[in-house]
Amino acid sequence: MQKILVFQRDGMGAEKVRAVRELRPDLELRVIDVDGPFPPIVDDPQDHFPPDLEEQLAWADLVLDHLYHPDLTGFLLDRCDRAGKPVVASGRKLPRAHTPTTCCTLGRIAELGEYAESFGAPEFCVEIRDGRIAAVEVIRGAPCGATWKAARKVVGLPVEEAVPRLGLETQFHCYAKANPNVFLTNPLHVAGEVHAAALRKALRAKNGEG
Numbered sequence: 001m002q003k004i005l006v007f008q009r010d011g012m013g014a015e016k017v018r019a020v021r022e023l024r025p026d027l028e029l030r031v032i033d034v035d036g037p038f039p040p041i042v043d044d045p046q047d048h049f050p051p052d053l054e055e056q057l058a059w060a061d062l063v064l065d066h067l068y069h070p071d072l073t074g075f076l077l078d079r080c081d082r083a084g085k086p087v088v089a090s091g092r093k094l095p096r097a098h099t100p101t102t103c104c105t106l107g108r109i110a111e112l113g114e115y116a117e118s119f120g121a122p123e124f125c126v127e128i129r130d131g132r133i134a135a136v137e138v139i140r141g142a143p144c145g146a147t148w149k150a151a152r153k154v155v156g157l158p159v160e161e162a163v164p165r166l167g168l169e170t171q172f173h174c175y176a177k178a179n180p181n182v183f184l185t186n187p188l189h190v191a192g193e194v195h196a197a198a199l200r201k202a203l204r205a206k207n208g209e210g
Contacts, residue, residue: 002114005060005085006031007076009038013066015175016103019145024118032056038069045075057083062115065089065097086111091187102174102187104142104194119143122195124151124202133162136199142191146173150195159203166199167192 004020004027006013017031034048042048050056057063063085067073073089077096080087087097088106100106106120118140127135133154141147150169154162174191 001026001028003028003059003061004030004064004115005056005062006064006066007034008032008066009034009068009072010036012068013064015145016064016066016143020115020119020143023145023148024114027114030056030059034067034072036069038072042069042071045071048072049075053079054083057085060085061113063087068092088112088115102142102190102194103144104147104170104174104191108140115143122147122198124199126199126202126206128159128203128206131158133157133159136202142170142174144173144175146170146175146191147195149173154199163196163199163203167196170195 006017006029008014008017008031011033013031017029020027021029032050057079063076063080065073065076065087067076073092073094077087077094081096088100089097090100090103090106092099098106098109098112100120104120104122106112106116108120109116119142120140122141123139125137125139126133133156136151136155138148138151147170150166150173153169154166157165171188171192174188
């Protein structure tokens with residue numbers, strides 16, 4: 001069983017924690033809350049972490065960062081680097097961490113273990129009947145759960161309507177916290193486009209188009 005340590009500021013990772021626990025109950029999650037408000041510069045970030053941080057990191061196989069503050073994240077990355085623990089920190093540009101634009105653009109990365117087998121860039125398998133989506137199996141999707149919710153909404157739709165609808169439904173349920181200024185694009189748009197592209201790929205595969 002993979003052990004995942006989640007750091008969140010002011011509950012920012014709560015929906016993703018809930019969804020991961022629901023979708024992969026076999027993964028063991030611990031959550032460490034770091035509560036603000038925080039000034040733009042935190043002079044002593046270590047004061048906001050638990051005193052047994054080193055022991056917590058020793059327990060973990062993977063760390064998820066939902067702190068969204070450069071000083072807090074910088075301190076955490078330094079400690080994870082010392083402990084040799086991989087970190088996923090979506091929506092930012094950081095050294096020593098896996099930083100997909102959004103949580104639903106994370107690739108299949110071996111060192112991220114079972115987490116990355118189920119969560120990241122979406123993958124679908126579809127069934128088509130009489131020109132409509134008869135079923136959608138989510139093989140892999142966003143850790144916020146948006147992929148699974150959106151997939152249910154397109155069942156029964158004509159194929160030509162399903163692709164744009166899936167992208168839109170994903171945006172309705174997306175919890176992206178990425179800063180658009182970092183990647184010069186809106187994270188909600190990225191999430192919608194990535195999901196629509198994944199469904200198009202699944203439809204091509206169903207039609208034998210590769």
